[in-house]
Amino acid sequence: MSDWIDIAALSDIPRRGARVVKTHLGCVAVFRTGADDVFALNNACPHKGGPLSEGIVHGNAVTCPLHNWVISLETGQAQGADEGQVATYPAQVKEGRILLDKSVLVSRTPA
Amino acid sequence: MGSWTPHKLKLGVSGCPRNCAEATCKDIGVVCVDSGYQISIGGAAGMDVRETELLVQVATEAEVIDVIKAVTQLYRENARYLDRIYKWMNKVGLDWIKERVVDDLAERTALVARFEVSQDIYRHDPWAEHAAKQAQSYRPVADLALEAAE
Ligand code: FES
Numbered sequence: 364m365s366d367w368i369d370i371a372a373l374s375d376i377p378r379r380g381a382r383v384v385k386t387h388l389g390c391v392a393v394f395r396t397g398a399d400d401v402f403a404l405n406n407a408c409p410h411k412g413g414p415l416s417e418g419i420v421h422g423n424a425v426t427c428p429l430h431n432w433v434i435s436l437e438t439g440q441a442q443g444a445d446e447g448q449v450a451t452y453p454a455q456v457k458e459g460r461i462l463l464d465k466s467v468l469v470s471r472t473p474a
Numbered sequence: 475m476g477s478w479t480p481h482k483l484k485l486g487v488s489g490c491p492r493n494c495a496e497a498t499c500k501d502i503g504v505v506c507v508d509s510g511y512q513i514s515i516g517g518a519a520g521m522d523v524r525e526t527e528l529l530v531q532v533a534t535e536a537e538v539i540d541v542i543k544a545v546t547q548l549y550r551e552n553a554r555y556l557d558r559i560y561k562w563m564n565k566v567g568l569d570w571i572k573e574r575v576v577d578d579l580a581e582r583t584a585l586v587a588r589f590e591v592s593q594d595i596y597r598h599d600p601w602a603e604h605a606a607k608q609a610q611s612y613r614p615v616a617d618l619a620l621e622a623a624e
Binding site for chain 1: 611614615616617618619620621
């Protein structure tokens with residue numbers, strides 16, 4: 364059963380920016396796009412673990428700050444010729460607040 | 475940082491003798507070597523191209539900072555407007571500078587103190603204000619690390 368919890372205000376994240384949420388399995392990056400959509404992904408690039416939250420957001424994708432892999436915010440899939448995928452989590456915005464599904468975040472087990 | 479000088483003042487620091495920062499054609503250059511830090515002054519790489527001349531080699535980082543502050547202050551107090559260090563050095567001589575910032579430790583200390591006075595007024599950390607107001611915005615927005623699975 365989903366358990367939506369209030370994480371922060373949408374305005375706490377700059378447009379085309381990200382903030383992280385600490386969890387028992389490392390940080391989850393919460394992105395806000397230029398169009399005010401919000402996505403939650405593991406904050407570790409599938410390539411070599413680069414901090415995606417510090418990357419550059421363009422459209423619905425982020426470019427990893429370490430070696431420029433482009434990761435889709437919707438699917439977590441590496442774009443172009445690169446292969447890899449990062450876990451994504453349900454996120455929504457309601458009345459200017461960002462909600463994440465706590466049940467998904469806390470029930471994860473180390474891969 | 476912020477203090478006025480007779481002309482622009484370029485500094486270069488290289489972490490090893492391969493000298494990637496090209497410290498030996500700056501107004502003040504530091505090259506780190508096994509036995510310490512070589513501080514040299516009076517380089518240029520514009521209309522005039524000149525290699526720096528060795529001012530002193532010191533053993534600690536603290537001495538490097540003091541020597542650079544002292545030579546900068548000596549330059550501030552004595553050089554003509556629009557004279558880069560190498561032009562000033564041509565007029566007063568490297569030995570004259572060495573006597574004051576290398577040999578005479580009391581003079582070095584006094585120069586450093588006077589440089590600090592100017593920094594008190596001019597030093598401006600462009601990030602301090604931002605950090606005071608915005609530091610929170612770089613921290614995690616939430617911490618679920620202690621939430622237990624049900
Ligand atoms: S770690 Fe992200 S591109 Fe290499």
